[in-house]
Amino acid sequence: MRRKRGFICAIVALALLVGAGVQAADPIKVGAILSVTGPASFLGAPEAKTLEMLVEEQNKKGGVLGRKIELIVKDSGASPEKAFSFAKQLMEEDKVFAIIGPSTSGETMKIKGVAEVGKTILLSCAAAEVIVNPVAKYVFKTPQKDSDAVVKIFQQMKTMKISKIGVLSSNTGFGKAGEEQIMKLAPEHGITVLASEVYDKAASDLTAEVTKVKAAGVEAILNWSIEPAQAIVIKNARQIGFKGPIFQSHGFGNIKYVEAAGEAAEGVLFPAGRLLVADVLPNSNPQKALLVKYKKDYESRYKEEASTFGGHAYDAFLILVKAIEKAGKVDMDAVRATIEQLTGVVGTGGVFNFSTTDHNGLNIDAFEMLTVRKGKFVPLAN
Secondary structure: OHHHHHHHHHHHHHHHHHHHHHHHOOOEEEEEEEOOOOOOHHHHHHHHHHHHHHHHHHHHOOOEOOEOEEEEEEEOOOOHHHHHHHHHHHHHOOOOOEEEOOOOHHHHHHHHHHHHHHOOEEEEOOOOHHHOOOOOOOEEEOOOOHHHHHHHHHHHHHHOOOOEEEEEEEOOHHHHHHHHHHHHHOHHHOOEEEEEEEEOOOOOOOHHHHHHHHHOOOOEEEEEOOOOHHHHHHHHHHHOOOOOOEEEOHHHOOHHHHHHHHHHHOOOEEEEOHHHHHHHOOOOOOOHHHHHHHHHHHHHHHOOOOOHHHHHHHHHHHHHHHHHHHHOOOOHHHHHHHHOOOOOEEOOOOEEOOEOOEOOOOOHHHOEEEEEEOOEEEEOOO
């Protein structure tokens, strides 16, 4: 009887061990809310492709801590309402460990509170500084800060002896946040905004808006947008005879915007991460090896140029994986706290140094001033 009882105990113990092994092998579910289609598809499509590529690579290496990554992508079409619905679904039904995205600032702000209440890590691919300022416990972002982008542009304007500008911005979360930073920072950098126009993100003709800006006697135009309409600003400005410099935000970092603007894009200036000029970086640059590999892998796989927007998703995934590995366990609070401790993380957008008070981890040094020359992005030579 004793022998039989011991045999049964052994069987039970073995079953528990097998069950534990199955549990350990369960995939880590990662949600992604991205604008794969719609007006912000130039952002979301490369982000989705990048994540698809990275998850496949990570899983071939055995996943993270021996567990595969299961990616669940939701196409929001740049709709804050859809993003909100998808966030709830991913958290409540799919039980994801973290969410990467959304692609746009308006969407991110819509679900920021949802992530906080649901205690789910959110790694946004959107740029507006309000996403992480003030700091929210579970919310992080990978694109450079819009205030740093504004300062970088103003520094370049000072070099070019430009002090009177006109501003155009889209009626989106990104556009609004950028316009606010421009107005806030302009006085301390000796910049006077003579005219400011807000336009619809889906606009197909902005002749009236750029005409008003030109009529104010501006020396340069600064446009703040992430949608295809930013290419229309450039075309219309040149069509009405504006000869001055045209500056764009860091939301211009996709060569498709240049293609849409055509010859009018020649000479446009904007701040961006170093991905767009990876090939000409010195070998001593700490980002070069990673940037060159990402560009090569992405472009050989998808037969299209890599963009800074895909890079934002790359960085979000990189940070999440590193945090899980460093925490040593797939525990929400442990991983969230570990992200705040990550320093010296080389990504596509710069070298990240997070803290409890900085959930972006980048500063103005993450930017390069670029220009368009013969249809290509090149570093600006002052």
